[in-house]
Amino acid sequence: MTEEGAFRRNFEVLGEDFYNAGRVSTEIKEILQQxxxxxxxxxxxxxxxxxxxxxxxxxxxxxxxxxxxxxxLVHLLVRxxxxxxxxxxxxxxxxxxxxxxxxxxxxFGAGMGLPNxxxxxxxxxxHSTAGVGTEVEIEVRx
Amino acid sequence: MDQLPCGSAKKxxxxxxxxxxxxxxxxxxxxxxxxxxxxxxxxxxxxxxxxIIESRCITCGECIRVCQTRAISAVTASFADVSRFDYVVALxxxxxxxxxxxxxxxxxxxxxxEKGGFDCACDLTLACEAVNAAIEQYVRRYRGPRPLISCFCxxxxxxxxxxxxxxxxxxxxxxxxxxxxxxEIRKTKARELRLREDRIGIVYLTPCPxxxxxxxxHPSKEKSDxxxxxxxxxxxxxxxxxxxxxxxxxxxxxxRMSGVGMSWxxxxxxxxxxxxxxxxxxxxxxxxxxxxxxxxxxKLRDVDYVECHTCPDGCVSGSLLVENPYVARxxxxxxxxxxxxxxxxxxxxxxxxxxxxxxxxxxxxxAQLQGPLDLDVSRAIGKIRRLEEIxxxxxxxxxxxxxxxxCAAFAEDVVRxxxxxxxxxxxxxxxxxxxxxxxWDVPPAExxxxxDEGKEP
Ligand SMILES: Nc1ncnc2c1ncn2[C@@H]1O[C@H](COP(=O)(O)OP(=O)(O)O)[C@@H](O)[C@H]1O
Ligand code: SF4
Ligand SMILES: [Mg+2]
Numbered sequence: 282m283t284e285e286g287a288f289r290r291n292f293e294v295l296g297e298d299f300y301n302a303g304r305v306s307t308e309i310k311e312i313l314q315q316x317x318x319x320x321x322x323x324x325x326x327x328x329x330x331x332x333x334x335x336x337x338x339x340x341x342x343x344x345x346x347x348x349x350x351x352x353x354l355v356h357l358l359v360r361x362x363x364x365x366x367x368x369x370x371x372x373x374x375x376x377x378x379x380x381x382x383x384x385x386x387x388x389f390g391a392g393m394g395l396p397n398x399x400x401x402x403x404x405x406x407x408h409s410t411a412g413v414g415t416e417v418e419i420e421v422r423x
Numbered sequence: 424m425d426q427l428p429c430g431s432a433k434k435x436x437x438x439x440x441x442x443x444x445x446x447x448x449x450x451x452x453x454x455x456x457x458x459x460x461x462x463x464x465x466x467x468x469x470x471x472x473x474x475i476i477e478s479r480c481i482t483c484g485e486c487i488r489v490c491q492t493r494a495i496s497a498v499t500a501s502f503a504d505v506s507r508f509d510y511v512v513a514l515x516x517x518x519x520x521x522x523x524x525x526x527x528x529x530x531x532x533x534x535x536x537e538k539g540g541f542d543c544a545c546d547l548t549l550a551c552e553a554v555n556a557a558i559e560q561y562v563r564r565y566r567g568p569r570p571l572i573s574c575f576c577x578x579x580x581x582x583x584x585x586x587x588x589x590x591x592x593x594x595x596x597x598x599x600x601x602x603x604x605x606x607e608i609r610k611t612k613a614r615e616l617r618l619r620e621d622r623i624g625i626v627y628l629t630p631c632p633x634x635x636x637x638x639x640x641h642p643s644k645e646k647s648d649x650x651x652x653x654x655x656x657x658x659x660x661x662x663x664x665x666x667x668x669x670x671x672x673x674x675x676x677x678x679r680m681s682g683v684g685m686s687w688x689x690x691x692x693x694x695x696x697x698x699x700x701x702x703x704x705x706x707x708x709x710x711x712x713x714x715x716x717x718x719x720x721x722k723l724r725d726v727d728y729v730e731c732h733t734c735p736d737g738c739v740s741g742s743l744l745v746e747n748p749y750v751a752r753x754x755x756x757x758x759x760x761x762x763x764x765x766x767x768x769x770x771x772x773x774x775x776x777x778x779x780x781x782x783x784x785x786x787x788x789x790a791q792l793q794g795p796l797d798l799d800v801s802r803a804i805g806k807i808r809r810l811e812e813i814x815x816x817x818x819x820x821x822x823x824x825x826x827x828x829x830c831a832a833f834a835e836d837v838v839r840x841x842x843x844x845x846x847x848x849x850x851x852x853x854x855x856x857x858x859x860x861x862x863w864d865v866p867p868a869e870x871x872x873x874x875d876e877g878k879e880p
Contacts, residue, residue, distance in 0.1 A: 286804070286805075286808075287804065288804045288807050288808050288811070290811060303716060303720070306720065307716060310719075312807060314586075314792060314795075315795060315796050315803070315807055315810075315835070316795055316796065316800060316803040316804055316807055317794075317795025317796070317797075317798070317800060317803055318800075320588040320589050320790060320792075321589065323589070324589040324719060327719060327720055328719075328720050328721055331720040332720075350804055350807070351804070352800040352801045352804060388722070397721070423800075
């Protein structure tokens with residue numbers, strides 16, 4: 282018998298790796314489906330994870346997504362090495378974006394990422410140090 | 424005279440099926456081509472026999488295409504007991520018109536079907552155009568989450584059911600042309616011939632096993648209006664041998680067809696009446712998966728409609744067709760050129776048509792997820808941990824010798840207790856080498872079993 286507890290797994294994300302962008306959230310989604318998490322919850326997590334993953338791809342050099350899954354909740358800790366966010370309150374506003382012209386041409390940079398994470402999670406905490414990196418903590422309860 | 428298979432009534436009545444692909448184990452020689460090609464990892468080859476995990480199968484037909492021994496086939500819910508009908512109508516998918524030589528007109532093909540035993544062969548392109556109008560009107564009135572996803576490729580729908588259940592509410596609730604036509608023709612013929620409606624049999628000629636399933640396991644209602652399905656590959660030769668010199672026999676009247684409807688045979692046919700910049704037409708399974716991923720994370724909210732075909736370039740490359748899909752496509756384009764693309768109805772007439780007919784169906788599409796690893800969440804989490812451990816202990820070269828298509832799939836099989844860790848040939852070999860298992864401990868070869876450390880469950 283396996284002991285009770287959480288499932289943990291780390292995923293690497295590379296800055297500017299637009300080709301593989303979205304893979305981590307897809308993998309997380311598959312894990313949740315295997316565990317039998319309700320479809321609506323799976324989608325919330327998939328959206329939140331995707332937006333956090335994309336922010337690493339778009340703005341940071343590299344990062345990790347740490348998934349923690351318990352019978353009650355999904356916890357995602359997304360840490361990156363990058364420019365950091367100077368004004369978190371501003372970044373949280375719908376439509377605010379510093380995406381480059383090139384990113385916008387690729388269809389990113391609507392400024393809805395962080396607001397969408399907020400909308401699809403039960404807890405969102407952002408810590409950031411300018412010039413060092415960003416830590417985004419997301420929790421979705423079942 | 425040659426007869427179409429409708430005469431040789433196999434006694435398979437149209438019962439509701441969950442998948443429409445079968446493996447004939449006697450014929451199967453254990454080749455793993457099917458297992459490797461399956462996009463949803465639904466096939467296992469154990470004991471030299473392939474087996475389909477039904478809950479994962481999306482009936483795309485890829486396995487049928489690659490099976491050399493022809494052990495895999497579509498369940499032709501063949502036109503059971505044709506004698507129970509007084510009048511039998513053939514409804515060929517319009518892709519049939521692209522299956523023959525250059526000069527072979529749709530008229531001649533329909534005539535051949537009638538020579539072959541159908542009382543009437545009915546063109547579907549007008550119905551396709553009517554459904555185009557319904558799509559136009561529905562999209563225009565729709566206020567729910569976008570994009571709407573087309574519902575006419577049952578493989579794509581099945582994919583949504585097994586992987587993207589949250590998107591089911593975005594699937595277009597419009598009747599397919601074949602169902603729409605079946606309902607119409609039944610009424611018309613019953614009136615015309617003074618027959619009871621249930622004395623009329625309607626048989627669809629299908630390009631793929633998925634459309635077969637669409638009928639035998641009709642997702643949108645209790646019963647389909649179609650009574651039987653035949654694979655185009657099964658009637659191909661007979662039709663070829665019966666092709667008349669010209670049009671429809673003595674009467675020679677030309678069938679009224681629609682170019683707009685004809686374009687359903689290839690990619691983009693459904694979107695004729697939509698704003699091109701607001702819709703996408705996606706073909707090929709992997710591309711459909713990518714688009715569904717994007718829709719799931721909310722990326723395509725500014726798109727109105729996504730037409731999805733899991734076959735490259737649409738139904739023209741269905742797995743139960745005969746002609747090379749590129750050739751078939753060129754033929755379809757030829758027919759399209761002759762028919763022209765002028766719609767039969769003006770925009771106002773299309774809106775009126777939509778108001779007067781029942782195009783909208785109440786679908787009961789349900790999620791078809793493979794069951795979780797365990798019904799109890801805590802235990803499922805324990806199992807996913809174990810799955811991860813196993814995965815890391817495996818060689819991760821996806822050799823397939825264990826009978827699973829990938830090491831990850833194998834790890835899941837082990838956790839689901841459908842395989843044993845010792846089925847991994849490389850792992851077993853490694854243990855032999857490192858002396859963990861002595862050669863004389865290996866049990867005598869029996870079936871496909873490989874050395875195990877003992878301890879049967
Ligand atoms: N990981 C990060 N590192 C640095 N800056 C970030 C990060 N995530 C978000 N930001 C900043 O916050 C802004 C808003 O982010 P978001 O809401 O995801 O919208 P978008 O990514 O479309 O710009 C971004 O434009 C960027 O300036
Ligand atoms: S694209 Fe057409 S032929 Fe291919 S599976 Fe879908 S419905 Fe069938
Ligand atoms: Mg973002």
